[in-house]
Amino acid sequence: MNRNELNREGFALITTLLVVLILSVLAVGAVWMASSEKKTTFAEGVHVASVFAADAGGEAGINFIRVSDSPPNILDFGTMNVRVQPVTALEGSQAYTYDANYLQKRPKPGWGINYLDYDYRIGSRGTASRQGSSGVDVVVSRLYREGY
Numbered sequence: 180m181n182r183n184e185l186n187r188e189g190f191a192l193i194t195t196l197l198v199v200l201i202l203s204v205l206a207v208g209a210v211w212m213a214s215s216e217k218k219t220t221f222a223e224g225v226h227v228a229s230v231f232a233a234d235a236g237g238e239a240g241i242n243f244i245r246v247s248d249s250p251p252n253i254l255d256f257g258t259m260n261v262r263v264q265p266v267t268a269l270e271g272s273q274a275y276t277y278d279a280n281y282l283q284k285r286p287k288p289g290w291g292i293n294y295l296d297y298d299y300r301i302g303s304r305g306t307a308s309r310q311g312s313s314g315v316d317v318v319v320s321r322l323y324r325e326g327y
Contacts, residue, residue, distance in 0.1 A: 290322070
């Protein structure tokens, strides 16, 4: 063997090791990206589920005001609370709570002095899994007739 053949064999070994190293780094990067994407997708799903649960609580609070025949009684004059809904389970790990607070009453233009708009703040909190939590606040007005 002459000297040029020995140099080429060493070059082939080093080139092969570099190619294997580059392919290994690419494989590790691909696995890391896949696991990171899976975690992100799961977290996004939990967040969306908690937003939907909070929205369901807001809708339940709006419905409570909508179906009331007369203005709900104030339960706590410190917070002006008219309703506290405890944890209500939904599908899977989703749940919501809400509270309804009296804000004000005001005359309804064009309806006469016996008709008043009552304003309520509905605060809803939705949860999903152990990590997901979202809130929704809504102001609701309802027309009631007073004095009959």
